[in-house]
Amino acid sequence: MIRPYQSSDLERLKEITAICFDGVSVDRNIEEKFGPIGDQDWRFRKLRHIDSDVAGDNARGVFVFEEGGKVLGYITTRLDGASRIGWIPNMAVDPDCQGRGLGRLLMEHALEFMRIEGMEAAKIETLEQNSVGSRFYPDVGFEEVGRQIHYLMRL
Numbered sequence: 001m002i003r004p005y006q007s008s009d010l011e012r013l014k015e016i017t018a019i020c021f022d023g024v025s026v027d028r029n030i031e032e033k034f035g036p037i038g039d040q041d042w043r044f045r046k047l048r049h050i051d052s053d054v055a056g057d058n059a060r061g062v063f064v065f066e067e068g069g070k071v072l073g074y075i076t077t078r079l080d081g082a083s084r085i086g087w088i089p090n091m092a093v094d095p096d097c098q099g100r101g102l103g104r105l106l107m108e109h110a111l112e113f114m115r116i117e118g119m120e121a122a123k124i125e126t127l128e129q130n131s132v133g134s135r136f137y138p139d140v141g142f143e144e145v146g147r148q149i150h151y152l153m154r155l
Contacts, residue, residue, distance in 0.1 A: 001065070001066055001067070002063050002064070002065050002066075002105060002106065002109045003063065003064060003066055004060070004062070004063060004064075005054060005059055005062035005063060005064055005074070007054075007059075009064055009071050009074070010050070010051075010054060012070075012071040013050050013054070013064070013071065013074050013092075014047045014050055016071070016073065016074065016092045016093070016094050017046060017047060017049075017050055017090065017092055018043050018046070018047065019092075019094070019095060020092035020093070020094075020095065021046055021092070023129070024126070024127055024129055024130035024132075024133070025042060025046050025127075026127065026150050027042035027043075027045040027046045028042040028046070029127075029150070030042065030152050033152075034152065034154060037154075049089065049090060050076070050090060052089075053076035053078075053089055053090055054076070058076070058078060061076065061077035061078065061079060061110075061113060061117075062074065062075070062076045062077070063075050063077075063106060063109050063110060063113070065093070065102045065105065065106055072093060072094050072097045072102055073091075073092060073093035073094060073097065073102045073103060073106055074090075074091070074092060074106065075088060075090070075091040075106040075107065075109070075110045076088065076089050076090045076091070077089075077110050077113060077114060079114065079117050079119060080119075081117075081118065084118065084119055084120040084121065085119060085120070085121045085122070085123055086114035086117070086119035086121070086122045086123070087122070087123050087124070088107075088110060088122065088123070088124040091103065091106060091107070091110075091124075093106070098132075103136060104136075104140060107140050108140075110122075122142075123142075124137055124142060125148070128147070
């Protein structure tokens with residue numbers, strides 16, 4: 001069942017994120033190339049994104065898939081009423097539950113939420129190395145509009 005996020009879900013969302021974004025995160029790529037920065041690993045930086053996703057009014061656009069009292073996946077959204085473009089910053093499904101269509105259900109739910117909120121378009125981004133996202137997003141209707149290159153240098 002898909003339901004709205006509750007603050008008691010936060011640690012589970014972070015647990016799923018740490019598992020699912022290993023190998024498909026800019027923060028992980030930075031660590032692989034440059035090592036830890038600021039005495040923190042990539043998970044610290046990535047999990048702070050989840051904190052932002054659920055902060056304040058953003059939390060009303062976060063949805064979880066729960067089964068048997070356990071959160072199996074989630075999706076976060078951000079709305080920009082001025083541009084009418086919604087954004088999906090993060091989405092993940094526990095690897096033990098992937099392949100059951102939970103990601104698709106979460107995506108459909110989030111897109112419907114955006115429509116109801118007046119968004120005219122939705123955007124999402126992924127790394128080229130994310131083979132799951134690179135297949136899934138076009139499969140649910142997203143079209144590639146550009147590629148971005150991330151750079152970093154130690155100071």
